[in-house]
Amino acid sequence: MAAPRIIVVGGGLAGLSAVIKIAEAGGKVDLFSIVPVKRSHSVCAQGGINAAKNLKGEGDTTDKHFDDTVYGGDFLANQTPVKAMCEAAPAIIDLLDRMGVPFNRTPEGLLDFRRFGGTLYNRTAFAGATTGQQLLYALDEQVRRHESEGKVHKYEGWEFLSAVLDSKGVARGITALDLRTMELRSFPADAIILATGGIGAIFGKSTNSVACTGSAQSAVFQQGVTYANGEFIQVHPTCIPGEDKLRLMSESARGEGGRVWVPRTAGDKRPVKQIPESGRFYFLEEWYPKYGNLVPRDIATRAIHKVVYEERLGIDGQPMVYLDLTHIDRATLDRKLEGILDIYEKFVGDDPRDVPMKIFPGMHYTMGGLWVDFNQMTNIPGIFAAGECEYQYHGANRLGANSLLSCIFGGFKAGPNALNYAKNLPAAEGDGGHASELVRQARINTQLLNNNGTENPFKLWRELGETMTKHATVIRYNQGLKQADEKIVELIDRYKNVNLADRSQWANTSFAFARQFKNMLELSRVVVQGARLRDESRGAHYKPDFPDRNDEQFLKTTKASFTGSPDGPRFDYEAVDTQYIKPRPRRYDATN
Amino acid sequence: MATRTVQFEIRRQASPDAPAVWENFEIEWRPGMNVVSAMMEIAANPVTADGRPTTPITYDSNCMEEICGSCAMRINGRARMACSALVDNLEQPIRVEPLSKFPLVRDLQVDRSVLFDNLMAVKAWVPLDGTYDLGSGPRVFPQEQEANYPLSNCISCTCCMEVCPQFNETTGFVGAATIAQVKLFNNHPTGKVLKEERLRALAGDGGIQECGFAQNCVEVCPKRIPLTNAISDVSRDVLLQKAKDFLRG
Numbered sequence: 001m002a003a004p005r006i007i008v009v010g011g012g013l014a015g016l017s018a019v020i021k022i023a024e025a026g027g028k029v030d031l032f033s034i035v036p037v038k039r040s041h042s043v044c045a046q047g048g049i050n051a052a053k054n055l056k057g058e059g060d061t062t063d064k065h066f067d068d069t070v071y072g073g074d075f076l077a078n079q080t081p082v083k084a085m086c087e088a089a090p091a092i093i094d095l096l097d098r099m100g101v102p103f104n105r106t107p108e109g110l111l112d113f114r115r116f117g118g119t120l121y122n123r124t125a126f127a128g129a130t131t132g133q134q135l136l137y138a139l140d141e142q143v144r145r146h147e148s149e150g151k152v153h154k155y156e157g158w159e160f161l162s163a164v165l166d167s168k169g170v171a172r173g174i175t176a177l178d179l180r181t182m183e184l185r186s187f188p189a190d191a192i193i194l195a196t197g198g199i200g201a202i203f204g205k206s207t208n209s210v211a212c213t214g215s216a217q218s219a220v221f222q223q224g225v226t227y228a229n230g231e232f233i234q235v236h237p238t239c240i241p242g243e244d245k246l247r248l249m250s251e252s253a254r255g256e257g258g259r260v261w262v263p264r265t266a267g268d269k270r271p272v273k274q275i276p277e278s279g280r281f282y283f284l285e286e287w288y289p290k291y292g293n294l295v296p297r298d299i300a301t302r303a304i305h306k307v308v309y310e311e312r313l314g315i316d317g318q319p320m321v322y323l324d325l326t327h328i329d330r331a332t333l334d335r336k337l338e339g340i341l342d343i344y345e346k347f348v349g350d351d352p353r354d355v356p357m358k359i360f361p362g363m364h365y366t367m368g369g370l371w372v373d374f375n376q377m378t379n380i381p382g383i384f385a386a387g388e389c390e391y392q393y394h395g396a397n398r399l400g401a402n403s404l405l406s407c408i409f410g411g412f413k414a415g416p417n418a419l420n421y422a423k424n425l426p427a428a429e430g431d432g433g434h435a436s437e438l439v440r441q442a443r444i445n446t447q448l449l450n451n452n453g454t455e456n457p458f459k460l461w462r463e464l465g466e467t468m469t470k471h472a473t474v475i476r477y478n479q480g481l482k483q484a485d486e487k488i489v490e491l492i493d494r495y496k497n498v499n500l501a502d503r504s505q506w507a508n509t510s511f512a513f514a515r516q517f518k519n520m521l522e523l524s525r526v527v528v529q530g531a532r533l534r535d536e537s538r539g540a541h542y543k544p545d546f547p548d549r550n551d552e553q554f555l556k557t558t559k560a561s562f563t564g565s566p567d568g569p570r571f572d573y574e575a576v577d578t579q580y581i582k583p584r585p586r587r588y589d590a591t592n
Numbered sequence: 593m594a595t596r597t598v599q600f601e602i603r604r605q606a607s608p609d610a611p612a613v614w615e616n617f618e619i620e621w622r623p624g625m626n627v628v629s630a631m632m633e634i635a636a637n638p639v640t641a642d643g644r645p646t647t648p649i650t651y652d653s654n655c656m657e658e659i660c661g662s663c664a665m666r667i668n669g670r671a672r673m674a675c676s677a678l679v680d681n682l683e684q685p686i687r688v689e690p691l692s693k694f695p696l697v698r699d700l701q702v703d704r705s706v707l708f709d710n711l712m713a714v715k716a717w718v719p720l721d722g723t724y725d726l727g728s729g730p731r732v733f734p735q736e737q738e739a740n741y742p743l744s745n746c747i748s749c750t751c752c753m754e755v756c757p758q759f760n761e762t763t764g765f766v767g768a769a770t771i772a773q774v775k776l777f778n779n780h781p782t783g784k785v786l787k788e789e790r791l792r793a794l795a796g797d798g799g800i801q802e803c804g805f806a807q808n809c810v811e812v813c814p815k816r817i818p819l820t821n822a823i824s825d826v827s828r829d830v831l832l833q834k835a836k837d838f839l840r841g
């Protein structure tokens with residue numbers, strides 16, 4: 001029997017991790033990516049990757065990492081996979097180290113670790129403040145090695161459009177679009193792995209890269225894959241506001257001692273450096289004495305909102321607070337944080353070594369995603385998922401430096417599991433559904449190209465982003481969520497009237513975007529409707545009208561299924577696996 | 593009050609065979625605006641400065657924070673990343689053109705896959721026995737990490753190749769970025785097992801001797817990678833390797 005063929009979609013950390021494991025086990029992989037894989041969004045991760053290596057004599061253990069992760073996620077994550085991830089983490093760091101990731105070192109030549117949010121241990125390995133870049137490159141290099149041996153074929157510049165399903169509803173391949181020639185093709189596979197990242201683009205401006213539209217997730221959702229915990233969206237407390245995007249200012253800035261503050265008096269006119277300690281309100285340190293500036297992100301984000309919108313203490317009355325590193329010596333800052341300080345300097349114009357940075361929360365991470373079982377397979381046989389596009393590891397709030405870990409761990413699981421699945425897959429009947437799926441996709445393309453409407457898809461996208469950011473980020477009200485859903489329905493309707501300014505059949509970016517945008521709209525309904533139905537506050541999901549966690553009713557995974565009905569998705573709920581750690585109140589303000 | 597605007601001249605080309613044309617755009621100024629955000633504005637309102645409808649511009653961009661390496665182009669004649677090109681720091685009209693040394697796809701989009709081919713040719717990786725658990729990696733002292741980390745920051749933007757007089761079809765020169773990666777992997781305690789192969793790959797035509805020491809590469813690198821140092825070091829190693837290979841017969 002021929003070696004099974006696996007298709008991996010997405011070339012960030014999760015996708016590349018899966019590719020490496022499959023190639024190593026003798027499988028053949030076709031790797032699809034919109035961008036050259038080395039330019040995937042994982043490259044933007046900054047601060048580090050968690051593993052309880054306990055190299056600082058603190059008595060850290062993988063059990064403590066497990067507990068911090070489950071507690072940080074407000075008990076919404078299924079515990080079995082989280083436990084396995086935390087146990088695997090130390091060996092993953094060793095492997096990355098062997099691959100040549102230039103992690104920062106101690107004088108003895110060992111890996112250095114720093115603190116991150118939601119833990120009291122130095123558990124985060126890091127390569128300056130460009131850890132994601134360094135990890136992505138290490139995996140990219142290993143994939144290139146396998147590519148040179150003919151085990152991997154890359155399709156860079158191809159966009160995934162849909163899964164090909166046979167008459168029994170089993171995945172038999174994908175359809176994809178060559179973004180240069182605009183050629184539509186189907187590709188056979190015995191199993192497919194989606195590793196297509198987050199959905200930041202539905203919020204318009206976020207810390208995500210342009211390619212993070214969630215289009216692939218939405219496409220398979222509309223084909224029957226369940227989407228889980230869609231309402232859980234992480235808003236990162238410290239971003240650089242921008243007209244085009246919100247640039248991340250890593251949690252590692254606080255891990256290395258950065259302090260968040262505002263002037264105690266609204267409208268304090270003194271130059272920032274002349275405001276004495278007594279005039280500074282270090283609100284995170286005052287409100288959360290045990291964790292201080294390193295509370296989890298949802299907590300820090302809400303605190304900043306409170307200071308700015310309720311206490312009206314934002315800098316110069318603007319929605320901004322200081323993130324201050326100026327008390328740390330320049331050499332240390334350069335050794336540990338240079339990458340992010342350069343970003344601030346380049347885009348804002350001030351040197352954060354001299355002047356406190358001005359930051360504000362911004363949409364950052366997608367905790368929810370495609371529903372998968374403990375083997376990383378979705379409810380459609382043969383469709384696997386790994387990385388940010390699936391829901392499994394972070395519950396209601398992700399801890400900093402756990403995402404790189406979950407991407408690699410998820411990819412390492414999905415790869416071999418997909419291969420095993422494929423080995424036992426009976427041959428498809430007929431053509432496995434390829435011809436009919438190609439017809440369906442060609443019809444969508446033709447209709448879009450020939451549509452004679454008046455709506456510009458990029459303008460519609462701005463309206464979506466504004467609505468989503470206003471109603472479905474930090475603070476949520478049912479009335480607002482209802483309005484957001486109505487707005488999305490309106491946009492879906494106006495989308496029928498879309499007009500492409502460009503009808504050419506060569507590198508037509510408007511066409512590609514318009515296709516993605518339709519999928520973004522469908523996924524947005526999963527987010528806002530899921531949020532509306534969850535009448536409690538848990539992790540990143542916060543409703544002032546329901547300020548408490550309600551385990552009795554909502555210690556459950558939200559599962560959305562596409563219906564095609566104008567009312568939107570159908571929602572079901574699934575019990576959470578809490579067999580190892582009993583849910584307890586989540587109180588980062590406690591002092592003992 | 594009149595709206596403050598920014599003037600752009602953008603070189604357009606519908607396909608590799610189509611003629612190149614210049615289009616002018618006048619875009620509303622916004623604080624902190626960069627060249628990519630101007631392109632996003634044009635996509636939402638694809639009309640030229642003289643009011644003629646046109647198509648959105650095709651260009652590469654992804655992270656918008658100068659780390660993915662996608663949006664390299666020539667801005668006012670200089671090869672650089674468009675996302676970090678703030679319009680307030682640029683003379684107007686801002687002239688935007690594609691990189692000139694790579695096959696053009698459309699408008700500002702070019703095909704830079706040659707860099708990835710070069711990285712494959714020099715085996716820019718650490719050859720692992722496998723990804724199973726083999727314990728911790730080699731010890732690396734902070735000084736070594738601090739020397740190697742800058743080389744590992746290369747974002748594959750290809751600006752160094754664009755500005756290199758020797759990077760052209762005649763020489764087939766691999767360019768500075770690839771040479772810096774050879775230094776990085778030859779420095780690595782495990783990566784150096786392939787050192788001789790990498791040096792031999794740089795010994796022939798298109799290899800390191802094509803470098804004319806114009807030093808444009810190090811001037812233009814957005815990540816300030818010590819490219820000329822890397823070229824000198826690798827150059828010396830290539831010569832030594834050639835001598836060794838000669839003596840071995």
